[in-house]
Amino acid sequence: MPLPVSPSDPYRSIVAAYDAEFDGANADTAGYASRAVGGSLLVLGCGTGRVCRGLASTRPVTGLDRSTAMIEGARQRGPEGVRWVVGDMTDFDLGPFGEIIIPNASFAFLPDRRARAACLARCLRALAGSGPLTIDLPAPDAALSADAHTPERLAWEGQVDGARVRRTREVFRSPRMGNLRLIDRYYIDGAAPIESVLALHLFTPDELEWMLEANGFYVEQAWGDHVGGLVREGCDRLLVRALPVG
Numbered sequence: 001m002p003l004p005v006s007p008s009d010p011y012r013s014i015v016a017a018y019d020a021e022f023d024g025a026n027a028d029t030a031g032y033a034s035r036a037v038g039g040s041l042l043v044l045g046c047g048t049g050r051v052c053r054g055l056a057s058t059r060p061v062t063g064l065d066r067s068t069a070m071i072e073g074a075r076q077r078g079p080e081g082v083r084w085v086v087g088d089m090t091d092f093d094l095g096p097f098g099e100i101i102i103p104n105a106s107f108a109f110l111p112d113r114r115a116r117a118a119c120l121a122r123c124l125r126a127l128a129g130s131g132p133l134t135i136d137l138p139a140p141d142a143a144l145s146a147d148a149h150t151p152e153r154l155a156w157e158g159q160v161d162g163a164r165v166r167r168t169r170e171v172f173r174s175p176r177m178g179n180l181r182l183i184d185r186y187y188i189d190g191a192a193p194i195e196s197v198l199a200l201h202l203f204t205p206d207e208l209e210w211m212l213e214a215n216g217f218y219v220e221q222a223w224g225d226h227v228g229g230l231v232r233e234g235c236d237r238l239l240v241r242a243l244p245v246g
């Protein structure tokens with residue numbers, strides 16, 4: 001059955017390059033495996049399925065992403081046992097789960113408070129009163145927050161399907177609003193670059209905790225990296241594990 005096309009999908013043309021760059025970055029998955037509670041797992045904003053693949057040998061896993069292209073990429077890579085769903089994390093109804101993970105900044109793509117609250121309401125319902133929700137976000141970089149603009153610079157270089165690919169990133173910031181606009185350009189063999197424009201919100205630890213509390217969760221634990229470090233000034237991640245308020 002053909003999959004519905006995602007409206008304005010910044011990942012549509014860069015799936016293979018995204019996969020090549022991030023496939024080996026699995027420190028987060030090791031942490032999720034060590035804290036797993038068992039039962040079925042839902043991964044929201046699963047992209048090409050990196051985290052799902054790393055956890056699928058031990059439990060039933062469903063991966064949901066709004067990008068048709070990312071889910072197609074995930075399906076092609078497998079494993080077959082994972083259920084892949086094209087859908088929006090603000091509006092899903094896939095039955096109950098024992099645990100939900102929103103990895104690698106996917107929650108930061110939600111555009112406003114209404115979308116974030118809608119996502120958390122869906123998570124609360126899917127967890128049916130128990131089971132953890134883990135959200136992994138990039139932490140604001142205090143050293144850069146005064147710069148409204150960081151010009152284009154090299155962010156990654158690698159091979160994709162035998163071709164040399166360079167990714168650059170240009171950043172526009174609205175520090176007071178906590179918003180970022182990232183313009184990633186992929187240069188492949190001298191051709192005109194493919195642009196992928198990403199809009200993200202950066203959360204402070206307090207903002208994230210209040211938001212979870214206002215939407216039926218409490219924060220059980222928070223970390224500043226993927227290996228159990230504390231949230232502190234200068235940490236580069238904001239990782240929280242929240243539970244439904246009983």
Ligand SMILES: C[S@@+](CC[C@H](N)C(=O)[O-])C[C@H]1O[C@@H](n2cnc3c(N)ncnc32)[C@H](O)[C@@H]1O
Pocket residue numbers: 011022044045046047048049050051064065066067070087088089090103104105106107109110
């Ligand atoms: C930075 S990628 C992370 C992908 C994957 N979690 C990983 O670790 O490689 C962010 C993903 O979030 C997805 N996304 C953004 N907004 C979404 C939404 N409202 N519902 C579902 N997925 C969404 C994007 O399509 C993209 O695949």
